[in-house]
Amino acid sequence: MSDNLILENAALQVEEALPESINPVEPFLRSDRIPHIWCPGCGIGTTVNCFARAVMDSKLDPNKIAVVSGIGCSGRVAGYLNLDSFHTTHGRAIPFATGLKLANPELTVVVYSGDGDLASIGGNHLIHAARRNLDIKVICVNNLIYAMTGGQSAATTPESCTTATSPYGTFEPTLNLPHLLEAAGATFIARWTTYHVMQLAKTMKEALLHKGFSFIEIISPCPTLFQRRNQMGDGLETMKFYKEHGKTKHGADTASLDLTKSGDIIIGKFVEKKDRPEYIDHMREYYTQKLGRPFEFQVKTC
Amino acid sequence: MPADPKAVLTGVHFLNGDVACCEGALAAGARFAAGYPITPSTEIVERFASRAPEVGGVFIQMEDELAASIALQGAVWGGAKSFTVTSGPGFSLMMEHVGYAAMTETPCVFVDVQRGGPSTGLPTLPAQGDMMQARWGSHGDYEVIALCPNSPQECFDLTIKCFNWAEDYRNPVVLLMDECVGHMTEKVVIPPAEQIEVTPRHLTNKRPGDYLPFKPCDNMVPEMAHAGDGYRFHITGVTHDERGYLAVTSQAQDKLVRRLCDKIRNAAGQLALVEEEGTEDADVVVVSYGITSRVAERAIRMARERGLKVGKLRLITIWPFPEHHLRALARRVKTLVVPELNLGQMVYEVERVAGGLSRTIGVTHAGGGVHRPEDILAAIVEGAQ
Numbered sequence: 001m002s003d004n005l006i007l008e009n010a011a012l013q014v015e016e017a018l019p020e021s022i023n024p025v026e027p028f029l030r031s032d033r034i035p036h037i038w039c040p041g042c043g044i045g046t047t048v049n050c051f052a053r054a055v056m057d058s059k060l061d062p063n064k065i066a067v068v069s070g071i072g073c074s075g076r077v078a079g080y081l082n083l084d085s086f087h088t089t090h091g092r093a094i095p096f097a098t099g100l101k102l103a104n105p106e107l108t109v110v111v112y113s114g115d116g117d118l119a120s121i122g123g124n125h126l127i128h129a130a131r132r133n134l135d136i137k138v139i140c141v142n143n144l145i146y147a148m149t150g151g152q153s154a155a156t157t158p159e160s161c162t163t164a165t166s167p168y169g170t171f172e173p174t175l176n177l178p179h180l181l182e183a184a185g186a187t188f189i190a191r192w193t194t195y196h197v198m199q200l201a202k203t204m205k206e207a208l209l210h211k212g213f214s215f216i217e218i219i220s221p222c223p224t225l226f227q228r229r230n231q232m233g234d235g236l237e238t239m240k241f242y243k244e245h246g247k248t249k250h251g252a253d254t255a256s257l258d259l260t261k262s263g264d265i266i267i268g269k270f271v272e273k274k275d276r277p278e279y280i281d282h283m284r285e286y287y288t289q290k291l292g293r294p295f296e297f298q299v300k301t302c
Numbered sequence: 303m304p305a306d307p308k309a310v311l312t313g314v315h316f317l318n319g320d321v322a323c324c325e326g327a328l329a330a331g332a333r334f335a336a337g338y339p340i341t342p343s344t345e346i347v348e349r350f351a352s353r354a355p356e357v358g359g360v361f362i363q364m365e366d367e368l369a370a371s372i373a374l375q376g377a378v379w380g381g382a383k384s385f386t387v388t389s390g391p392g393f394s395l396m397m398e399h400v401g402y403a404a405m406t407e408t409p410c411v412f413v414d415v416q417r418g419g420p421s422t423g424l425p426t427l428p429a430q431g432d433m434m435q436a437r438w439g440s441h442g443d444y445e446v447i448a449l450c451p452n453s454p455q456e457c458f459d460l461t462i463k464c465f466n467w468a469e470d471y472r473n474p475v476v477l478l479m480d481e482c483v484g485h486m487t488e489k490v491v492i493p494p495a496e497q498i499e500v501t502p503r504h505l506t507n508k509r510p511g512d513y514l515p516f517k518p519c520d521n522m523v524p525e526m527a528h529a530g531d532g533y534r535f536h537i538t539g540v541t542h543d544e545r546g547y548l549a550v551t552s553q554a555q556d557k558l559v560r561r562l563c564d565k566i567r568n569a570a571g572q573l574a575l576v577e578e579e580g581t582e583d584a585d586v587v588v589v590s591y592g593i594t595s596r597v598a599e600r601a602i603r604m605a606r607e608r609g610l611k612v613g614k615l616r617l618i619t620i621w622p623f624p625e626h627h628l629r630a631l632a633r634r635v636k637t638l639v640v641p642e643l644n645l646g647q648m649v650y651e652v653e654r655v656a657g658g659l660s661r662t663i664g665v666t667h668a669g670g671g672v673h674r675p676e677d678i679l680a681a682i683v684e685g686a687q
Binding site: 030033062063064066068078079082083084085086087088089091092094095096097098099100101102103104106107124125127128283287290291295296297298299300301302 | 306355358359360364366369370378383384402502528529535537539548
């Protein structure tokens with residue numbers, strides 16, 4: 001069956017199914033905010049679908065999950081999720097999430113944002129949150145570019161790519177996020193592409209249930225601004241590229257995960273550690289010892 | 303409601319302004335502070351780091367001021383009363399999040415212990431150079447409430463007021479200290495907990511389906527909910543409607559931003575705290591605030607010894623500017639003398655209000671010390687002529 005036919009059939013099935021049943025992820029979305037802003041072929045919506053399934057499968061109480069986003073195309077995710085959600089300032093989703101989690105540790109706090117937001121302007125916070133091993137789950141949609149502002153180059157743009165601010169091609173070295181995060185102390189690190197939806201949803205569920213700083217990088221297309229400018233085809237072609245070049249290597253050395261323009265993308269779960277204490281657990285134990293009596297954690301007083 | 307006695311150090315103490323500020327925050331119910339070290343403010347969070355674990359609170363030293371000034375807002379939405387402290391250079395970095403707190407109506411407190419600027423300026427000598435920054439430092443139209451203590455006792459008292467007003471107006475409130483007041487040690491009386499009035503967060507009683515996070519009540523201030531309470535609300539720094547959903551239109555902008563400003567502007571009368579003395583028959587009134595008000599006292603005494611009719615008006619509330627008091631005064635006196643530790647900031651605000659009614663003379667000082675009383679006296683003498 002051709003790819004086009006598969007898509008047409010899928011569309012027909014959806015049309016037939018809609019009147020009778022509701023998509024299982026719908027309760028996790030703010031349907032009154034649809035249509036969303038993302039372009040045709042963009043991968044962010046795919047990741048949101050995976051996330052909704054992960055929330056469902058995790059059996060966590062959705063009323064106790066908060067999502068914090070920064071600014072950018074991926075920063076809009078918080079607004080589409082039917083959870084307590086915070087659309088913060090550019091780069092500062094992680095420190096906002098830090099305060100939120102410390103005020104109410106019962107919450108599962110998820111930071112959902114893009115590569116420019118989390119790794120460039122917010123890079124310092126990414127490092128220090130990983131160092132603390134605070135129990136927040138960072139989902140980084142990496143489309144290799146600043147998309148919302150019109151496709152400028154980013155710290156994550158592979159070398160020799162054309163962007164709005166690199167008309168002669170990028171020549172700066174590219175940031176390897178899993179490697180950075182491992183060095184900083186994150187205790188759960190994985191990477192998938194938006195082609196690998198089953199694996200991604202499963203890993204998101206694992207991260208939701210992992211205690212400690214978790215980081216998932218999702219390589220995602222920006223057909224409008226990245227793939228188009230670099231003659232890499234549309235969204236569907238990018239899926240084929242991910243399928244062909246996505247090489248699963250669980251436990252891979254994070255130093256080997258550099259991204260290039262057209263080379264293989266190593267994917268999988270690279271780090272899952274239980275030997276570092278989580279920040280709040282550690283703080284409770286530490287203060288209990290220092291005070292000589294139980295540390296009665298009570299930041300939430302309102 | 304009364305303060306939680308667990309955190310109130312009732313008694314007569316000998317404290318510096320920074321420590322008194324911290325004790326005020328604890329009495330007001332703050333159990334979360336995020337900070338980044340900067341002199342002359344650091345003693346506030348040093349004290350908090352030591353005191354917080356005793357009462358179940360948390361101090362976290364963040365990686366920079368950007369992080370500190372947003373971590374405290376995350377904590378608010380998680381259910382805490384929280385604050386951050388800084389000085390000029392750090393306050394500059396925090397400006398985006400003063401705007402975020404105004405836009406998202408996050409009740410929180412910023413303490414700025416002022417030192418000389420611009421840039422790194424005078425570490426660490428006094429100034430009052432951040433008065434306008436506190437008002438206008440973040441982009442766009444918004445209002446802050448800002449209070450200015452002139453003693454350690456007021457650092458304690460006004461910090462509590464800052465937290466209470468933050469809740470009442472769902473707005474960022476700034477405590478504008480200065481290095482002298484922060485490092486000055488004096489008697490501070492901390493009353494029994496039951497005599498300290500603490501404003502609880504105005505949480506909604508509505509059912510989740512009925513609650514709109516930005517629908518204003520009669521006082522133009524919306525009710526709050528916390529993450530985890532089952533409301534599944536959305537908060538954004540983008541212009542939004544009453545649901546908290548993005549609404550990027552000029553109509554939504556006008557409706558929202560006017561309300562954000564008007565909820566404070568309309569309350570300016572209730573928020574105006576001033577100390578007025580000897581103005582009834584005065585020819586000249588010295589308008590001052592913070593440490594400069596204590597130097598002005600001396601100058602006023604010297605002028606009275608010379609037989610001049612001089613009164614004082616001390617601004618405790620800086621923003622919203624207590625313009626009704628100023629205008630009433632300007633109608634009946636010859637001259638307003640405005641000494642301040644900057645090259646002219648509040649003097650222009652006084653002039654705006656008093657313009658055409660009385661003369662205004664500024665007494666500037668670039669910071670690094672305090673005025674000589676003689677310089678203020680010279681302005682009084684000039685103003686009396």
